[in-house]
Amino acid sequence: MKRLYVRLFLILFILFSSAANPQGKTEEDNRNGKALLAFTGDLMCHSPQFEYAKTDSGYDFTPYYEYIRSELSYADLTIGNLETVLSGREMKFSGYPDFNSPDEYALALKEAGFDFLVTANNHSLDRGEKGLLRTLDVLKGQGIGSTGTYSSQTDRDSLRILKINGIFFALLNYTYGTNGKPVPKGKDYLINLIDKKLIQKDILKAKELKADIIIVLYHYGQEYKREPDNYQKQVNDWAREAGADVIIGSHPHVLQPAVFLADSSGLTRKFTAYSLGNFFSNQQWRYSDAGAVLYLSFEKNAERATLTTADFLPTWVFKGDIDGKRTYRILPSTASGCEHQYGFLSKSQRAAFRRSYEDSREILTRFDRKIGVFPMRNCSH
Numbered sequence: 402m403k404r405l406y407v408r409l410f411l412i413l414f415i416l417f418s419s420a421a422n423p424q425g426k427t428e429e430d431n432r433n434g435k436a437l438l439a440f441t442g443d444l445m446c447h448s449p450q451f452e453y454a455k456t457d458s459g460y461d462f463t464p465y466y467e468y469i470r471s472e473l474s475y476a477d478l479t480i481g482n483l484e485t486v487l488s489g490r491e492m493k494f495s496g497y498p499d500f501n502s503p504d505e506y507a508l509a510l511k512e513a514g515f516d517f518l519v520t521a522n523n524h525s526l527d528r529g530e531k532g533l534l535r536t537l538d539v540l541k542g543q544g545i546g547s548t549g550t551y552s553s554q555t556d557r558d559s560l561r562i563l564k565i566n567g568i569f570f571a572l573l574n575y576t577y578g579t580n581g582k583p584v585p586k587g588k589d590y591l592i593n594l595i596d597k598k599l600i601q602k603d604i605l606k607a608k609e610l611k612a613d614i615i616i617v618l619y620h621y622g623q624e625y626k627r628e629p630d631n632y633q634k635q636v637n638d639w640a641r642e643a644g645a646d647v648i649i650g651s652h653p654h655v656l657q658p659a660v661f662l663a664d665s666s667g668l669t670r671k672f673t674a675y676s677l678g679n680f681f682s683n684q685q686w687r688y689s690d691a692g693a694v695l696y697l698s699f700e701k702n703a704e705r706a707t708l709t710t711a712d713f714l715p716t717w718v719f720k721g722d723i724d725g726k727r728t729y730r731i732l733p734s735t736a737s738g739c740e741h742q743y744g745f746l747s748k749s750q751r752a753a754f755r756r757s758y759e760d761s762r763e764i765l766t767r768f769d770r771k772i773g774v775f776p777m778r779n780c781s782h
Contacts, residue, residue, distance in 0.1 A: 434567030434706075439476035440618075440695040441716075442651050442677030444518075446485040446506055448496035449683050449720075453727045454505070462509035465681065468743075469731045472694055472714055473514030477565050480572070481510065481680060482620070482651040483518040483547075486525065487539040488532035496683070498580070499527040504539050511543045517563075519574040521549025521593045522620040522652065526582040533591055549574030549618075550592045557590035560603065562612050568701045569614070571607035573645075575600060576620035577632075577652070595621065597639045604643040613706035614699060616647040622676060627655050627688065627764055629675040637673055646708065647697065648673045655679075655688040656761055658768040659695075659711065670708050672697070678761075681731055685720055691734065691757040692716045693765065712773035715761035717754050721745060734758040738777045 454460045466473070473479050485500040487507060495501050510518070518540060525533055533550050540547050551557040561572045575593040584591055593599065600617070607615050617640040622633050629650075637648050641662070650657065650673075657675035664671055678692035694714040699706055715734040721727070723745045732743065737755040740746055746754060762774045 434565075434701045436478070436565040436568045436570075436699045437476045438565070438570070438697045438699070439473060439479040440649055440674075440677060440697070441473075441479075441481040441515075441680040442656075442692045443484045443654060443679045443682060444481050444510065445679060445682035445684075446496065446500060446502035447683035448494075449727075450496070450681070450729065451494055451503055451506070453729065454503075460503040460505040462506055463512055465729045466509065466513035466731060468736075469694075469716065469733060470513050472733060476514075476696060478516050478563065478570075479514050480517045480519065480618075481515050482522065482618070482677075483510075483520050483536075483540075484522050484524055484651070486528050486532040487536045488528035489535055492528055492532065500524050501528050501532065507539050507543045507545065511545055515545060517546040517548075517561075517572065519549045519572070519618045519620075519651075520547050521574045521576040523576060523578055523580045525550050525576065525592050526579045526584070529582075530585050530588065530591060548572050549576070551590050554590040557593075560607055560610065560612075562607065562610055568699055568706050569612050571604075571610070571612035571615045572618065573600070573603050573607070573616065574618045574620075595619065595636055597636075600636075600639055601643045604640065604645055608644055613701060614647065614708070615645045616649065617645045619648065619650045620652045621650060622653045622657070624653055625655055625689065626653055627657055628767075629657055633675055641671055641673075646671055649695070650674065650676045652676065653678070654682070654684060656691060656693060656764045659713070659765055659772045660769040661711070661771055672708055672711055674711075679718070680716060681718060681729070683720070685718070687753070687756070688760060690718050690753065691761050692718075693761060710773060712775060713761070713765050714775045715758050715765075717757040719743070719746065719750065719754075721747065721750065733775075734761060735775045735777050 454462045485502045488501045548561040575595045653676040656678040659674040662671040680692040696712045698710040717734040719730040734757050737758045740751040766772045
């Protein structure tokens with residue numbers, strides 16, 4: 402189901418780079434359409450994650466995704482939160498607290514099915530401006546789109562508006578901060594910080610450019626808290642009142658609830674997922690070892706584009722031995738009823754795997770029982 406969009410993205414990047422002269426939609430652009438977008442939470446790279454991936458010639462992260470690749474590639478567009486930087490070997494690879502990951506990490510994400518990454522988070526400046534800029538270069542080299550951090554003011558002012566099956570999606574990304582690392586003087590364009598006026602300005606520009614759906618991706622909230630705080634709710638209100646249709650959060654490293662809301666007209670459904678948790682990390686304790694793939698379905702008719710369904714596929718991160726080698730695997734926790742199919746799981750891991758599904762389902766639907774969660778598979782031995 403995956404569609405090639407990179408070439409089109411580059412065209413739109415040029416067409417929509419100036420709000421002063423937006424391109425009018427053609428009759429073709431107003432036709433009916435359907436699109437499925439997938440989102441994941443935090444893509445971390447702690448030291449064991451790259452140490453276990455080391456090979457004689459470099460690093461290979463691709464096996465980590467072997468059991469989740471088809472679920473990522475199923476959507477028309479798959480988006481993740483890159484919470485590390487790719488600053489190069491000369492800066493030395495490291496995990497927490499100042500991340501720097503091998504370039505092969507991006508290659509594995511591309512091969513796993515990721516098309517687009519948001520890059521504004523508290524680790525964006527872990528290796529300074531050079532690290533931030535090099536990360537963008539590496540992603541571009543892999544054909545992965547991005548937003549949230551930028552190489553110039555012109556780049557910053559060029560909203561990422563992607564056309565997927567006739568529907569125009571604006572993707573906006575902001576972070577609460579950068580772990581106390583200052584943004585270089587005179588270069589505020591490097592990273593989007595959460596700012597009410599900036600968010601409102603960007604959403605207004607997206608509207609002027611005729612985006613059908615505006616998606617805001619925030620990096621915010623309190624780590625390891627399984628419910629949103631008042632700050633998250635406040636900045637969500639800023640975006641929603643300005644016209645955002647979908648708000649998706651990251652940073653807490655655990656899942657938080659999701660909810661549908663109606664807009665002021667009552668005709669269009671708005672959606673918020675406060676946190677998608679850890680999609681891939683070394684945090685192996687309960688709740689932080691779990692994440693989700695969020696699938697959002699959209700339909701467009703002659704009048705408007707709307708969100709039709711929101712469904713979660715809970716995931717769980719295995720860390721252990723396979724064929725005598727320390728490694729990781731990201732598993733769909735809907736398969737926890739089929740744990741016998743994963744012979745590398747220990748008894749305690751099988752229990753954690755199954756428990757993570759129940760935890761995730763309860764958290765994600767806590768605020769809204771209409772939220773869809775894929776059912777556990779019914780497997781026979």
